[in-house]
Amino acid sequence: MTEGFAYTPNEMELEKASNGYLMSLIAVMAGMPLPIINLMATLFFYLGNRKSTWFVRWHCTQMLLSQLTVLIVNSIGFSWTLSVLWGSSILSNNYIAYMITIVLFNLAEFVVTIALAVKTRNGEHVRLWLWGALTDRICKQRTTEQHYFALPENHQ
Amino acid sequence: MGKITLQILVVVGIFLGIWFVFSQIDFVKMLHLNKISKRMEDKIGEVIMETIEKTNKIGKRDEGGEILDKIKERLCEGAAINKRDIHVHLVESSEINAFALPGNHLVVYTGLIKRCDSVSELCGVMAHEIGHLQLKHVMKRLAGKMGITVLASVVTNGNSEVVGNIIELLSSSAFERKQEAEADAFAVDCLHRAHINQEGFSNFMLKIAEIHSAVPEVMEWISSHPDSRKRAEEIRTLASKKGATKHTEVISEADWQELKDAAANLN
Structure with a gap:
């Protein structure tokens, strides 16, 4: 979902926001099969940019929320795999089906993240369904930032 | 929101x-995941039995093995399982013990046979161990304690240290209380269906509890099967719920005596 942002971000902001998505991609590749690593990497990037501009923070937050969602399903899969390996659970159809489902979710998230990185770098403000709305609630414009940006007349 | x-x-x-x-x-x-895990279990069982054969003397068919097979066949009939699925081995050891191994192997020590006063006592112990095999307790326990990856090392390179640990684990430590209760219930049902006196099983539990307090070092089976007095009571309760049944001879008195002699002479 592409919509305009409250102000037009400059080149540096576009690059930083895009890097946030790229960072999570690299972390996903490095972190497998430990799902916590990609979340940690995204969290560190988010904390590193928490004093950045609203646009950068907004996209870092959106990335962090989508990573959190994947972390939850991946963590369940990870602990389930451990219990199968340690013998407290059996290798069942439910387990295999769950693993296929989380692989599909991870693949979808991977593709969407690449698309977000490219689109953001090209200056598009893409709001993900659900995660975009959640980000809007969490990531507000700081009062100290307001005098820097001229808001459009119709923006509430 | x-x-x-x-x-x-x-x-x-x-x-x-x-x-x-x-x-x-x-x-x-x-x-075909079930077949893969069955093959793995069979291979682990083979490796363990090879190790036991290297360190202990095994009773051949004319050294009590055949008679033990007859008892197994009767129990398999009671449990409605194929007699070829269970492999029973008479192993020379002074320990009073019997234990189940992966691949449906059941090891009976000569020390146990020497301490049994009747064949129904031995049947009770064997039926209990067959219960652990049939209810898949053995592999669940091994996988839980050691992990699938460690067990796989037995299959791939016959890891002797792991094999030693498996034998130690299965022969001298208890299953979970729930699993022991399930194996007891299985044994009572199996004995009932095979028309074997279940009293022998509960009596043996009481008897070994008494011997254990006197000579604990030879009582491996009791140390791996705690709370024997309480369980003897539970076995009696389960047996009474099954109702009365006509008990028939498992093996002849001559065969029983021959098995006792074979156990005494195997060294």
Whole structure:
């Protein structure tokens, strides 16, 4: 979902926001099969940019929320795999089906993240369904930032 | 907030829906996973038995093995399982012990036979161990204690240290209380269906509890099967619920004596 942002971000902001998505991609590749690593990497990037501009923070937050969602399903899969390996659970159809489902979710998230990185770098403000709305609630414009940006007349 | 809640529910619903659809596919059968785990279990059993044969003397068919097989066959009839699925081995050892191994191997020590006053006592112990095998307690326990990856090392390179640990684990430590109760119930049912006196099983539990307090070092079976007095009571209760049945001879008195002699002479 592409919509305009409250102000037009400059080149540096576009690059930083895009890097946030790229960072999570690299972390996903490095972190497998430990799902916590990609979340940690995204969290560190988010904390590193928490004093950045609203646009950068907004996209870092959106990335962090989508990573959190994947972390939850991946963590369940990870602990389930451990219990199968340690013998407290059996290798069942439910387990295999769950693993296929989380692989599909991870693949979808991977593709969407690449698309977000490219689109953001090209200056598009893409709001993900659900995660975009959640980000809007969490990531507000700081009062100290307001005098820097001229808001459009119709923006509430 | 209502819109976001709805969106969260939709995402969770999509996830659960995909999971549900995939879970309808029988991957275990499709990928022959049961056969793979059965082959692995059989191989682990083979490696363990090879190790036991190197360190202990095994009773051949004319050294009590055949008579022990007769008892096994009778118990298999009672449990409605194929007699060829269970492999019973008479192993020379002074310890009063019997234990189940992966691959449906059942090891009976000569020390146990020497301490049994009747064949029904031995039948009770063997039926209990067959219960552990049939209820898949052995592999569950091994996988739980050691992990599938460690067990796989036995299959791939016959890891002797792991084999030693498996023998130690299965021969001298208890299963979970729930699993012991399940094996007891299995044994009572098996003895009932095979028309073997269940009293022998409960009596043996009481007897070994008494011997244990006097000579604890030879009582491996009791140390791996705690709370024997309480369990003897539970076995009696289970047996009484099964109702009366006509008991028939498992093996002849001559065969029983021959088995006792074979156990005494195997060294």
